Amino acid sequence: MASVEDCVGAGDLPMLDRWALPEIFLTGVRKMDEQEYLATAGAPKAHAYFTDHQTETIDPLFLLECCRQAGPYGGREFIGIDPDGKFLLHSCSFRLPGLASSAVAPGELPGELPAEITLAVDAGGRPHSRARARKVSYAFDLTIPGGHLGTARMEVRHVSHELYDTLRGRRGAAAARPLAAAAPVAPHLVGRTRASNVVLADVVVDAGRDEARAALRLPTDNSSLFGPSYDHVPAMVLIEAARQLCLGASARISGAAAAERTMLVAADFSFHRFVELDAPVAVRLAADTRADGHGMTAALPELHSYRVEFEQGGEIAAAGRTWTTSVRTAALAGGREMP
Missing domain, CATH: 3.10.129.10 (Hotdog Thioesterase)
Structure with missing residues (x-):
């Protein structure tokens, strides 16, 4: 499986819309067929935000962030999404009962987070496609070595930089205080x-x-x-x-x-x-x-x-x-x- 670190350097971080290497959790992405791919992510043992909890479980928003990275990254790598554009989240959902059930083995809870999370991604829902915008529905199935965590879905609109600037109008980064x-x-x-x-x-x-x-x-x-x-x-x-x-x-x-x-x-x-x-x-x-x-x-x-x-x-x-x-x-x- 190709390492994301080999594909994404400090100058290429806009592909994931993240700006700091510590915030990239993907470790690999592999194409399976025309609309499906497999991604892996590493769970941090310590993180200023994602492990700052009183409950000693994997943060569901960490898993959602892995989805947020894996979906558009694979979309840009494998299904022709413009690598220089931006993506806007229209909707998202997740069901993660495995986080708090027997699907997560005791050794993978407090202090022993799993080394690797696997995300099976289906980017099959592409109802709209235009020159400057493309809407994609990403579906995710999440597992760890101890079992099944659950599923997630994201409806994402990929837009060109020029369309994004048009959508934002006067409220660009310079205008927003x-x-x-x-x-x-x-x-x-x-x-x-x-x-x-x-x-x-x-x-x-x-x-x-x-x-x-x-x-x-x-x-x-x-x-x-x-x-x-x-x-x-x-x-x-x-x-x-x-x-x-x-x-x-x-x-x-x-x-x-x-x-x-x-x-x-x-x-x-x-x-x-x-x-x-x-x-x-x-x-x-x-x-x-x-x-x-x-x-x-x-x-x-x-x-x-x-x-x-x-x-x-x-x-x-x-x-x-x-x-x-x-x-x-x-x-x-x-x-x-x-x-």
């Missing part, structure tokens, strides 16, 4: 240990109405969340904000475990418009009473679902649904006790 980062909520309340990774401020939980709200916080000096070329709030930051609000509110709203014992295992998100750096963003959460567990309830009996939306300038910029579970409950379902 990020709001000063507000004081973060206490990290332990949202499952973090470092304030630099907290993307919420002013969290308010209304347990009587099963709702919560917060202000989006932008730590733009956090290189794991923001690169120097970003002229808007990345989708991954919005998903992180949704996760943090779920962890911060779940104990009071759903009677779930505290933040240090709750983890995100699934999500569906759609991104409707750019979220700008220079205007406030309200994050709102409401408990979802539907029983739909997308086949995860057998492995994860203590499953809670929430609706999350992001509002900026009076418009809903992004919205989605999340599912969380208790790490203790998940461990017991897999036949393992938690301390």
Whole structure:
């Protein structure tokens, strides 16, 4: 399998839309047929963002980031996507019950993360193709040596630089002045240990109405969340904000475990418009009473679902649904006790 490090040097990092080598996790990509390829990624044993958690499990957003890198990289290498363009995330979803079930063997949990994650990628959904834009649906199947983690899907629009500049108009990198980062909520309340990774401020939980709200916080000096070329709030930051609000509110709203014992295992998100750096963003959460567990309830009996939306300038910029579970409950379902 060809090494990504052989194909991507410091001068070629725009192919992955990342700006720092420590943020590239792909270790290999191999074409299987016209629309399928196999990618591998290495899980870091220590990372300022992806291992900054109170629960000792693989970060689901790390797996989503691996998908975000593997999909477009293979698209550019194998299915003719313009290597000099940009990609915009229109929607994403993931179901990762294996993170918190017996599919992850005990030796691959605390302190012994698997050396390699395998992503089987299908880039078969290509409904639209134009000279300056191409929409691709990437489907992922994720495994580790210990078993199956789950699946993910991303709807991505690949655009030329000139079309991107047209879409952004006057709000290019030079025009956007990020709001000063507000004081973060206490990290332990949202499952973090470092304030630099907290993307919420002013969290308010209304347990009587099963709702919560917060202000989006932008730590733009956090290189794991923001690169120097970003002229808007990345989708991954919005998903992180949704996760943090779920962890911060779940104990009071759903009677779930505290933040240090709750983890995100699934999500569906759609991104409707750019979220700008220079205007406030309200994050709102409401408990979802539907029983739909997308086949995860057998492995994860203590499953809670929430609706999350992001509002900026009076418009809903992004919205989605999340599912969380208790790490203790998940461990017991897999036949393992938690301390």
